[in-house]
Amino acid sequence: MLASRIFIKLPLVACVSAPTVGRGVATCLRPKVSVVVPALRYASQPSRIAAKRAAKSKTLKEMAATPADGxxxxxxxxxxxxxxxxxxxxxxxxxxxxxxxxxxxxxxxxxxxxxxxxxxxxxxxxxxxxxxxxxxxxxxxxxxxxxxxxxxxxxxxxxxxxxxxxxxxxxxxxxxxxxxxxxxxxxxxxxxxxxxxxxxxxxxxxxxxxxxxxxxxxxxxxxxxxxxxxxxxxxxxxxxxxxxxxxxxxxxxxxxxxxxxxxxxxxxxxxxxxxxxxxxxxxxxxxxxxxxxxxxxxxxxxxxxxxxxxxxxxxxxxxxxxxxxxxxxxxxxxxxxxxxxx
Structure with a gap:
């Protein structure tokens, strides 16, 4: 049971400590990095574009409604x-x-x-x-x-x-x-x-x-x-x-x-x-x-x-x-x- 727990934990530890352990462990991390990171990147692009557009439109409105400073x-x-x-x-x-x-x-x-x-x-x-x-x-x-x-x-x-x-x-x-x-x-x-x-x-x-x-x-x-x-x-x-x-x-x-x-x-x-x-x-x-x-x-x-x-x-x-x-x-x-x- 303890061994199984250690076995179960080892992949997690190896994956977390991959940059410091060695190239072999880093190899096991490549599928996770190549799948997860691009998905997050592409998923975040529409939200970033929408945020930029909202910021621009808000800026134009603020320019028209900015209080006069004399x-x-x-x-x-x-x-x-x-x-x-x-x-x-x-x-x-x-x-x-x-x-x-x-x-x-x-x-x-x-x-x-x-x-x-x-x-x-x-x-x-x-x-x-x-x-x-x-x-x-x-x-x-x-x-x-x-x-x-x-x-x-x-x-x-x-x-x-x-x-x-x-x-x-x-x-x-x-x-x-x-x-x-x-x-x-x-x-x-x-x-x-x-x-x-x-x-x-x-x-x-x-x-x-x-x-x-x-x-x-x-x-x-x-x-x-x-x-x-x-x-x-x-x-x-x-x-x-x-x-x-x-x-x-x-x-x-x-x-x-x-x-x-x-x-x-x-x-x-x-x-x-x-x-x-x-x-x-x-x-x-x-x-x-x-x-x-x-x-x-x-x-x-x-x-x-x-x-x-x-x-x-x-x-x-x-x-x-x-x-x-x-x-x-x-x-x-x-x-x-x-x-x-x-």
């Missing part, structure tokens, strides 16, 4: 500060006459009367559009019933309002202009600017003091950039239309993407920074471009054309630039510590 906002503020420094430097450079080229303001001294009238009428309609937008927003903010309907309940409603404003703008630009009378073009311009004011009416919930500050800051930005465009050479900023168009596509994509991602996540915070800070820089560049485009069109438009010069279409660019600059300044102020105290 780095995107810091980068946006730094880019905005750099753009402001460049703008101030350009104003000093061109305003002091350090450029060798003839500036647009110097060319304006040689304009004939009809060119001056075109530029003046363009900025007059620009002022009318801004006043109509502000009046419409204030009037709707004082009517709770209409105010509740103008607040979109979902991203579908927001996109619908954006599409409605775009359609009204296209209609306004397609109506022919008539001089000296209150025609369909002028009414379409008032309707478009009033509709945009109605869409912006929910911004009055940010507070009157904050919006007044945003309006003053917008006036300073628009005035400063207009001076830069006027002092710079007449076609200096007309060459940046292509890069501005590409940047506009990026800002629009970021604005739409921000509807689907919360700003408290890293991805949502990055999209918000692109839409807000990047959009402010972008539309500041558009204001430089559109200001010089107004002067260029006023100079080169024929004197006796089939259709008269259209100052409303010419003012559409700087009008939309100003509105977008105001919106982004108000958003920045509302998210700052001063805006929260208000």
């Amino acid at each position: 780095s995107a906002i810091s980068v946006g503020r730094g880019a905005l500060a750099g753009a402001a420094a460049v703008g101030i430097g350009a104003l000093c450079y061109y305003g002091l006459g350090m450029s060798k080229d003839v500036g647009a303001l110097e060319r304006a001294a040689m304009w004939p009367d009809y060119v001056r009238e075109r530029v003046q009428s363009t900025y007059a309609y620009f002022g009318v559009g801004i006043a109509s937008t502000a009046a419409s927003a204030i009037a709707i903010s004082r009517n709770p019933a209409i105010m509740a309907r103008m607040m979109p309940k979902s991203w579908v409603g927001a996109l619908g309002m954006m599409g409605l404003v775009m359609c009204s703008g296209f209609i306004c630009m397609s109506v022919p202009y008539t001089e000296g009378v209150l025609g369909g073009k002028q009414l379409a311009w008032l309707a478009h600017s009033g509709l945009l004011g109605a869409v912006l009416a929910p911004m009055t919930l940010l507070g009157g003091q904050l919006l007044i500050r945003a309006a003053w800051y917008t006036a300073g930005v628009v005035g400063g950039l207009s001076c830069v465009a006027a002092c710079a050479p007449s076609e200096k900023f007309l060459y940046i239309g292509g890069p501005l168009a590409m940047g506009l596509g990026v800002v629009i994509a970021a604005s739409i993407g921000g509807m689907f991602f919360a700003p408290t996540t890293a991805l949502g915070s990055g999209l918000y920074a692109i839409s807000t800070y990047g959009g402010l820089i972008l539309f500041s560049g558009f204001l430089l471009y559109d200001t010089q485009l107004i002067m260029k069109r006023a100079e080169t438009y024929p004197i006796m054309p089939q259709r008269p010069y259209d100052p409303i279409n010419a003012a559409m660019g700087i009008y939309m630039d100003t509105v977008n600059i105001f919106i982004r300044i108000a958003m920045i102020l509302s998210n700052s510590s001063g805006g929260r105290r208000k």
